[in-house]
Amino acid sequence: MANFKIPIGPQHPALKEPESFTITLNGETIIEMDMRLGYNHRGIEKACEERSYIQAMYLVERVCGICSHSHSTCFIQAVEEIAGLAIPARAQYIRTIIAELERIHSHLLWLGVAGHEIGFDTLLMYSWRDREVVMDTLAALTGNRVNYGINTIGGVRRDISKEHLAGLLKTMDILEERTKYYIEVASEEITLIQRLSGVGFISHEDTVMLGAVGPTARASGVDRDIRRDDPYLAYKDIEFQVITDTHNDVYGRTLVRVGELMQCYSMIRQLVAKIPEGPVTVKAPRKIPAGEAFSRYEAPRGEDVHYVKANGTDKAERVKIRAPTLANLQSVARMMENNRLADVPIIIAAIDPCFSCTDRMIRINDTAGRRKETISWQALRTHSLEWYRKQGVDFKDLNAKMRQRMKA
Amino acid sequence: MIKPGKMLREVLTSFFQKPATVLYPYVKVLMPDRFRGKIRFLATLCIGCKLCMRDCPTNCITITKVGDKRFQAEFDLDQCIYCAQCVDSCPKKALESTADYELAQLQRNKLKMIYHAEPPPPQAAAPIE
Incomplete structure (x- = not known):
């Protein structure tokens, strides 16, 4: 055939x-x-160069709707490194608590989406209902369910009160009980196991070679986690396990994510117990001295990388963002091989893709040696009008008709 | 132990539980204290330093001087991202977040919020001779 x-x-x-x-x-x-790629390009990196650091921080936060804290923290870490700011310990703990809460909400969201993609909508409904608990906690701590806006250069904007911390521990108890149930479901429900086992298989060697990150890599036995390997924020003060799995398929990725949820609860409990007293912010200069910094962060989807170059003014000279999905997309092509067409949605969903976050400027080098040129906007417009005219669509007529209608 | 229908029990018990959803337009959802909703401008406190204008990520605030120590604020609510950075930047606490989140409008011009300056203080009466 x-x-x-x-x-x-x-x-x-x-x-x-x-x-x-x-x-x-x-x-x-x-x-x-x-x-x-390239259908969601929003020009965020360029826009960051035209905004002051404070303004750019809110823009970077909106790179992703789900790992918004990851991007903003990663960016701000780089800026603080250039400025030589040491942020207070309490601020670091608060950032870490929010980061882990974000991981919980992201993994619960993924569990629901994965359930939906395999036709197990019951799982979607219940895991998203439980996700509301953590979303409400985030709203109570930061003031918003998404795009928390907790970071500022030199610390965090809002302190966490004792009552909030007590409430947080209660939330952890509720979520832990629910997650134990999901682990039971994942390890006992035969339809789930049979649907996911062997789907989207990628060997350990291929995962390493293609540079996958985060839960996608850990599900293929790659023991890599920035939180442990290159500790940032308060991760050096707390103990946790890096969950890995050797199933190498979508089922393994499910197990890694639910396993990580359990680690998140234990981490938040440790953070709440150890959080030091003190200020939450230090005074930050508006103008950041010239320099460059590279910042790494373990987002829920994997390693997030930001590069910031400062030139001594209040605006960055260059901001480069590498979202985790870009690192994982390479491996999707390998995962697809020898699977059925019906498995495509779940294989794509299994890396927890975030295509909008991934799209940066790309340049396609045509190796076949076809023409390469840069076209100005005006030339491109003329070219497209001409192209449509050849197809029998004349925008001049259409525009004239439209104007007449508008007048009538 | 592997068994099918693991979630069946959960589904059945849910029949006898309160719904997890809220009948939103009829039952109003309360926002937490720290919620960042529509920004309120307190004209009497403004000193016209324009720090809020400088820090606003979307340039949606315009502060104009309308008289001696009197300032008027204009907010483009369709551009505002409700980060409340202006509230943090303001040295005189002339801006504050409210819990108002029902801001949808059918006409765009209604999204322009203008907070007029306080009327000028009455002129001091001429000293009595």
């Missing part, structure tokens, strides 16, 4: 965000997959 290609995306019901996948099939079996 001849191979044929199926385009999935940019707009497709199986995808939550626009991205283009071209899948080569033999029958129902996937031979290979090609992907094109």
Whole structure:
């Protein structure tokens, strides 16, 4: 049987965000997959260069709706390193607590999405109901359910009171009980195990070679976690295990994520017990001295990397963001091989993709030696109008008609 | 032990529980104390330093001087991201967050909030001779 290609995306019901996948099939079996990024480019890095550090921080926070604290902390860590600011210990603990709460909400969200993709919507409903508990806690601590806005250069904006900490411990008890139940479901429910086992298999060697990060890598036995390997914030003061698994498939990724949830609860309990008293912010200068810094952060999806170059003014000269999904996307192509077409949504969802966060400027070098040129906006507009005219669509007529309608 | 229908019990018990959802427009959801909603401007406290304008990530605040020590504020609520950085930046606490979150409008011009300055203090009466 001849191979044929199926385009999935940019707009497709199986995808939550626009991205283009071209899948080569033999029958129902996937031979290979090609992907094109760039449908969500928002120009965030360039926009950061035109904003002061405080303004850029809020913009960077909006790179991702789910790991917003990850991006803002990663960015602010780099800025603080350039400025030589040592932030107070209490502020570091508060940032860490929010970071772990964010991981809980992100992993519970993933569990629901994964359940939805395999047709197990019961799991989606219940895990998202439990996620509301942590969302409400985040709202009470920071003032918002998403885009917490807790960071500021030199510390955090809001302190956490004793009552909040007590409430946090209660929340952890509720969530821990629920997560134990999900672990039971994941290890005993036969439909879940059979649906996920062997789907999206990627060997340990391939995972290392393709540079996967986060739970995707840990599910293939790659023992790598920035929180332990290069401790930042308050992670050096607390004990935790890095959860790894050797299933190498989507089932392994599920087990890693629910296992990490249990670690999050233990970490938050330790943080609450150890949180020191003191101020939560130090005075930060508006102008950051010239310099550059590279910051790493273990976001819920994997290693997040920010690079900031300062030039002595109140605006950054260059900001580079590498979201974890970009590192994981390479491995998706390998995971797809020899799977069925129906497994595509869950394989893509298993890396917990965030395509909007991933899209930075990309330049496609055409190796086939076809033309390469830079086109100005005006030329591109003229070219597209001309192209449409050849197809029989004349925008001049359409515009004239539209104006008449508007007048009438 | 592997068994099917692991979540069945959970589903069945949920029949006898209160719904997890809220009948929102009829039952109002209360926001936590720290919620960052619509910003309120207290014209009497403003000194016109414009730090809020400088720090606003979306440039949605405009403070204009309308008289001697009197300032008027204009907020573009469609641009505001409700980060409340202006509230933190203000040295005189002339801005504050409210719990108001029902801000949808059908017309865009209604999203422009103008807080007018206080009327000027009455002129001191001429000294009595």
